[in-house]
Amino acid sequence: MSEKPSKYYVTTPIYYVNDKPHIGHSYTTILADVLANYHRLLDVPTHFLTGTDEHGQKVQQAADANGITPQEQCDQTVVRFQELWKRLEITNDDFIRTTEPRHKTVVQQTLQELFDRDEIYKAEYEGWYCVGCERFFTEKDLVDGNCPECNRPVDKIIESNYFFRMSKYQDWLIQYIEDHPGFIQPAFRANETLGFLKNKELQDLCISRPKSRLAWGIELPFDADFVTYVWFDALINYISAIGYKSDEEQFKKWWPCSCHLIGKDILTTHTVYWPTMLKAMGVEMPQSIFAHGWWLTGRTKMSKSLGNVVNPMDMIDNYGVDAFRYFLIAEMTLGQDASFTEEAFVKRYNADLANDLGNVANRVLNMISRYCDGKIPAASGGGFDTALEDALWKETVAAAEEMGTMIGNMKLDGSVSMVMSAVRKINVYLQERAPWSLAKQEGTEAEVAHCLYTAAECLRVCSALLYPVMPEKMLALRTALGMADAKPHLGKLSEFGVLIPGSEISQPGALFPRIEVKKADKNVEQAFQPARGSKGQTGKSAPQKEKADGLITFDQVMNVKLKTAVVLEAEAIEGADKLLKLQVDLGEEKRQVVAGIALHYKPEELVGKTIVVVANLKPAKLRGEKSEGMLLAASIGDTLKLVTVEGEIGPGASVK
Ligand code: MSP
Numbered sequence: 257m258s259e260k261p262s263k264y265y266v267t268t269p270i271y272y273v274n275d276k277p278h279i280g281h282s283y284t285t286i287l288a289d290v291l292a293n294y295h296r297l298l299d300v301p302t303h304f305l306t307g308t309d310e311h312g313q314k315v316q317q318a319a320d321a322n323g324i325t326p327q328e329q330c331d332q333t334v335v336r337f338q339e340l341w342k343r344l345e346i347t348n349d350d351f352i353r354t355t356e357p358r359h360k361t362v363v364q365q366t367l368q369e370l371f372d373r374d375e376i377y378k379a380e381y382e383g384w385y386c387v388g389c390e391r392f393f394t395e396k397d398l399v400d401g402n403c404p405e406c407n408r409p410v411d412k413i414i415e416s417n418y419f420f421r422m423s424k425y426q427d428w429l430i431q432y433i434e435d436h437p438g439f440i441q442p443a444f445r446a447n448e449t450l451g452f453l454k455n456k457e458l459q460d461l462c463i464s465r466p467k468s469r470l471a472w473g474i475e476l477p478f479d480a481d482f483v484t485y486v487w488f489d490a491l492i493n494y495i496s497a498i499g500y501k502s503d504e505e506q507f508k509k510w511w512p513c514s515c516h517l518i519g520k521d522i523l524t525t526h527t528v529y530w531p532t533m534l535k536a537m538g539v540e541m542p543q544s545i546f547a548h549g550w551w552l553t554g555r556t557k558m559s560k561s562l563g564n565v566v567n568p569m570d571m572i573d574n575y576g577v578d579a580f581r582y583f584l585i586a587e588m589t590l591g592q593d594a595s596f597t598e599e600a601f602v603k604r605y606n607a608d609l610a611n612d613l614g615n616v617a618n619r620v621l622n623m624i625s626r627y628c629d630g631k632i633p634a635a636s637g638g639g640f641d642t643a644l645e646d647a648l649w650k651e652t653v654a655a656a657e658e659m660g661t662m663i664g665n666m667k668l669d670g671s672v673s674m675v676m677s678a679v680r681k682i683n684v685y686l687q688e689r690a691p692w693s694l695a696k697q698e699g700t701e702a703e704v705a706h707c708l709y710t711a712a713e714c715l716r717v718c719s720a721l722l723y724p725v726m727p728e729k730m731l732a733l734r735t736a737l738g739m740a741d742a743k744p745h746l747g748k749l750s751e752f753g754v755l756i757p758g759s760e761i762s763q764p765g766a767l768f769p770r771i772e773v774k775k776a777d778k779n780v781e782q783a784f785q786p787a788r789g790s791k792g793q794t795g796k797s798a799p800q801k802e803k804a805d806g807l808i809t810f811d812q813v814m815n816v817k818l819k820t821a822v823v824l825e826a827e828a829i830e831g832a833d834k835l836l837k838l839q840v841d842l843g844e845e846k847r848q849v850v851a852g853i854a855l856h857y858k859p860e861e862l863v864g865k866t867i868v869v870v871a872n873l874k875p876a877k878l879r880g881e882k883s884e885g886m887l888l889a890a891s892i893g894d895t896l897k898l899v900t901v902e903g904e905i906g907p908g909a910s911v912k
Contacts, residue, residue, distance in 0.1 A: 259664070263302070264295040265510040269518050270307040270352065270493050273333035274318035277340050279551055279566040279596060280519065280558065283588070286581050287548065287668070288517050289346045293724035294663055296347075297746040303510045305497050306341070307352035308334050312486030313390055313465075316472040326472040330355055343572055344581065345727055352497040354474075354489055362496035363489050364477040366537060367463075370420065371478050375536045378479075381417045381462055384410040390486055392462050405521075407844075418464040418482060425532040426458040432531065432541065440527050441546045441666060442591035445520070449527040461529060463488040491530045495539065513542040520547045546666060549593035551584075558596075561906030562843055566596055578726035579605050579768065585725050586672045602771050608676050609768035613718075616682050617733055617767055620711045624761050627695045632712060632738050633705030634757035640703050645710040648685045652678050652714040653750045659721050660746075675721045682714050712737055712755055720744030729767055736764040817872040818888070818911035819843070820901050826859035832879045838862065840885070842871060843908015850883035856896040868899045868911050 268284045271277065285306055292304035309315075310330040319329035334353060341348065352359060370376045384393045386403035392413070397404050430453050433439055433446055440446035464482040465473060473483025492500075494513060499506030518526050526545050534541060550557065553564040571580045583601050586608065588594035624630065655678035662671035691707045694700045716737055723730040723744050734742035738759030748754055821840040829835045834852045836859060849869060870886040877883070888899040901911075 260298055261300055264300045265303045265513045266291050266515050267494050267513055268306040269522060270309040270490055271337060272314050273308050273310050273330045274314040276336045279568050282344060282568040283551060283584050284517050284519060285341060285346055286344060286584055290585055290724045292347060297744055304348045305350050306348045307493055308337055309490045310353055310355045311473040311489055313387055313470055316470060340568060345577055350497050352493045354493060359493060359496040360474050362501050363474050363484060363492050365501050366492060368477045370536055375421050376418050378416060378418050382414045385413045386410045415466055417462045419460040420463045422461040422532045423458045425535050426453060429453060429531055438544050441544055445523055445547045487525050487529060512540045516542050516545045518547050520549055523547050548590050551596045552593055554595055554597055561908060563905050563909040578729040579609055582725050585668050589669050590666050602773060606770055610770040612676055612679050614766060614768035616679055619686060620715055621736055621761055621763055623691055624708055627704050628708060630761055632755050632757050632759045633709050635709040636702035636706045644685060644689055648681060648710060648714055649752060651681055652717050656717055656721055656749045675718055679718050682711055686711060713752060716755055717749055720749060732764045733767060736762045816870060818868055819871040820866050820905055820907055820909040820911060821869040822907040823862045823865050823867060826862040828854060828859060829879055829881055835879060837881055841907040847884040848882055849885045849887055850878040850881050851887050866901045
């Protein structure tokens with residue numbers, strides 16, 4: 257690490273309790289955990305905060321849909337987050353719920369103070385509101401009349417509300433971001449915020465909701481007819497949890513926050529609302545706000561309505577916690593989007609964990625068992641040529657130093673791959689040194705011992721470096737290496753000779769048993785590969801011919817993109833008695849589809865149906881009407897029935 261900080265305070269966004277956690281939530285939390293673990297190993301006083309955002313319209317709506325009170329909704333869902341964090345070995349020091357009195361009190365005190373200082377005022381508001389994003393937009397903000405953030409329809413709203421004088425901080429904020437290059441990271445996100453601030457007049461922020469419209473929130477201390485806007489309430493968690501206005505000593509200990517980790521979806525709220533709020537409150541700015549990218553399923557955005565959300569519990573059940581944590585950290589380059597496919601997971605698992613790390617650990621432990629009586633041998637220190645051992649040790653220590661720098665620069669994927677390359681070097685070294693051949697010769701005990709001690713020491717260093725990512729497995733490995741105090745301390749890393757000769761080693765079993773990809777799964781693996789590269793695993797790109805037996809290949813089936821679509825409108829086409837013109841919602845877009853079903857369905861019967869559409873069909877014109885897709889129907893004789901989808905699934909879900 258370039259420079260060891262005097263303390264480290266890291267936060268995740270607090271998650272909405274309208275639904276169960278998914279891989280995106282897991283990712284930010286695992287990322288924070290890895291950073292917290294790493295700083296703890298450096299003996300840096302560390303505080304790691306996560307929690308849940310329990311107010312606002314989303315939670316209210318979820319409660320209504322489930323027929324329970326909002327508080328019940330919170331109490332039931334928060335447990336799912338807490339349970340998942342336990343299973344994911346998350347080591348948060350605190351968990352804040354915004355319905356807790358310790359938070360509500362601080363929000364109300366802050367509001368009152370700002371109101372008393374005229375930072376908050378009441379006014380009539382007229383504008384557009386997006387329920388999904390819980391944000392107001394001006395007419396100019398809208399894109400094709402829809403929400404500029406999520407593209408969903410917005411509602412026109414006219415009402416009295418309270419406003420925070422955010423606009424007056426516009427110039428200050430621009431200057432602050434420009435003067436503090438590390439404040440918003442990665443740098444391109446800082447530019448994004450600056451672009452927004454420089455090209456648009458910042459509006460004052462509406463920080464209230466009338467209770468008549470939304471009762472679920474923290475009541476304004478100066479007007480009981482209103483509750484606090486959920487974002488104004490939620491952002492304050494970062495300071496209410498560490499004693500702002502309740503425990504000044506604690507607050508001073510941790511604030512300013514070292515790093516607010518967020519997803520790119522909540523950049524504006526964190527880089528515009530939050531800094532201006534803090535400025536008005538007279539509180540120091542956080543040191544950095546880091547926005548990571550999205551986990552996509554293949555190339556598609558993960559979303560509940562598309563039905564392609566990865567459930568972290570399933571991954572843990574199938575492959576284990578540590579492997580899941582490792583994959584997420586190794587696969588995503590911080591700042592950019594990354595693709596999640598189970599195939600990519602298995603590939604990386606087998607390559608890095610089973611073949612490299614697991615294999616090296618097994619080899620070293622087995623050879624110590626066989627050639628050294630199951631005890632850590634003593635490094636003789638030489639008397640023979642130790643150039644290979646010296647080089648290996650040097651490279652391992654260099655990797656440790658480089659890893660620190662990379663973590664300091666938030667290059668976590670790079671830091672992990674650096675350690676993996678150090679692991680591979682142990683394997684290469686063993687291959688070259690061939691202790692199994694040495695052991696067959698007379699009088700080579702000291703050499704064999706020196707060789708295996710060096711390999712074990714290098715493995716010890718690598719296991720310490722990987723501990724923040726895979727705590728359980730690395731503890732198991734270190735215990736197997738005979739360490740009484742298996743928990744690593746990065747301070748001791750570069751010392752050679754930490755493993756105590758004579759300590760008994762143990763066999764932890766296969767740390768990362770290889771995942772066998774069944775033949776059938778291999779097809780799936782190849783078919784889905786283009787999501788990660790352009791030509792797929794086989795590299796074949798030539799069009800495949802239909803086989804003489806009339807059968808088509810799996811790949812050919814996969815080339816047809818079938819999606820669910822909801823029929824929004826349907827009408828007859830003049831002069832074409834067999835055709836109907838449908839407007840359908842495909843999740844991320846709306847399309848017109850012309851279908852020959854007029855003799856079987858009346859237009860009004862179709863509206864609201866969830867049908868299946870070939871989504872990657874070349875558009876065509878039928879009777880002068882554009883048709884962008886084909887719907888699926890089953891027909892026999894004179895009967896035709898549309899293929900519809902059973903149960904609750906939104907538009908845009910892929911049909912396989
Ligand atoms: N409650 C607000 C945050 C308030 S913080 C003061 C919120 N909650 S959320 O439940 O919607 O969680 C958003 C966060 O979850 C994202 O910022 C990101 O950290 C994580 N992710 C959710 N989906 C994601 C992906 N598909 N990929 C990566 N992370 C994403 O917004």
